[in-house]
Amino acid sequence: MSDTPTPQPAAADAPGYYRRHIFFCLNERTNGEDSCAHHRAQQGFDRCKAQVKAMGLAGPGQVRVNKAGCLDRCAAGPVAVVYPEGVWYTYVDESDIDEIVTSHLRDGQVVERLRTPPELGR
Numbered sequence: 001m002s003d004t005p006t007p008q009p010a011a012a013d014a015p016g017y018y019r020r021h022i023f024f025c026l027n028e029r030t031n032g033e034d035s036c037a038h039h040r041a042q043q044g045f046d047r048c049k050a051q052v053k054a055m056g057l058a059g060p061g062q063v064r065v066n067k068a069g070c071l072d073r074c075a076a077g078p079v080a081v082v083y084p085e086g087v088w089y090t091y092v093d094e095s096d097i098d099e100i101v102t103s104h105l106r107d108g109q110v111v112e113r114l115r116t117p118p119e120l121g122r
């Protein structure tokens with residue numbers, strides 16, 4: 001008999017308190033270094049929260065929108081990450097946020113054009 005752990009089901013298949021959870025980096029550096037807050041991150045967060053609520057997507061079993069501190073991918077900022085898929089986005093304006101809300105948070109379709117390039121980290 002092997003001690004190898006039994007593979008677990010993909011996160012997307014597991015029931016969770018929220019169907020999808022999006023975290024926005026709102027970190028602001030005041031030491032002259034760049035950070036997401038310098039790229040309208042608060043506006044992106046506010047727009048997402050408002051759209052999710054307006055579309056009736058907020059709440060248990062549905063979608064949760066949360067603030068986060070630095071997610072350590074500052075070079076790609078402003079960034080947000082959606083779980084359980086673990087998909088990272090770099091957005092620019094409200095239309096980008098609206099597309100993330102309708103395509104991914106509501107319909108489960110990743111918005112490929114807004115995915116954060118994998119090589120961009122801190």
Ligand code: FES
Pocket residue numbers: 025026027028034035036037069070071072073074075077078079
């Ligand atoms: S400041 Fe936003 S990821 Fe670091």
